[in-house]
Amino acid sequence: MVISMHELSITKEILDLAVAKAREVNSGRVLQINIVIGNASSVIDDCVQFCFDFVSRETIAQGARLNFLRVPVQMRCRNCGNLFCPEKKTWECPQCMEWDAEIVKGNEFYMDSIEVE
Secondary structure (H helix, E strand, O other), X not given: OOOOHHHHHHHHHHHXXXXXXXXXXXXXXXXXXXXXXXXXXXXXXXXXXXXHHHHOOOXXXXXXXXEEEEEOOEEEEOOOOOEEOXXXXXXXXXXXXXXXXXEEEOOOEEEEEEEEO
C-alpha cells in the first residue's frame, strides 16, 4: 500500500478534530468516527484507516472504529441543467448528449460525527 503525505495529513486533521470534540464534552475515549467520502475524491478508505491506526496511537482515539459512507458522483449538465449519475465509461449528459458537466456531489471528504465514551 502506498500512502501519500496528503492522506496522512488529512487523517491527522480528522484525528485532531475528533479528539478536540471529545474533550469538549469531557470524554475519556473516542469510540467511533463516521467519515463521508465522495467517490470522485482521491481518498481511499484503507489508506485512511492505515494512517489513522498510526497517528491515533497513544491518544484517546486509539482503537476507534472508522465508518466510511461513500457518496456516489452526481453531475449537472451545464447545457440543459439535467442532474445525472455518470456511467463509468462516459460523463455525457443522457438528456442532451453534451459533454459539459460539473460535479455537484462526490467530492466530499469530512467527518460527519463521532461516538464517545
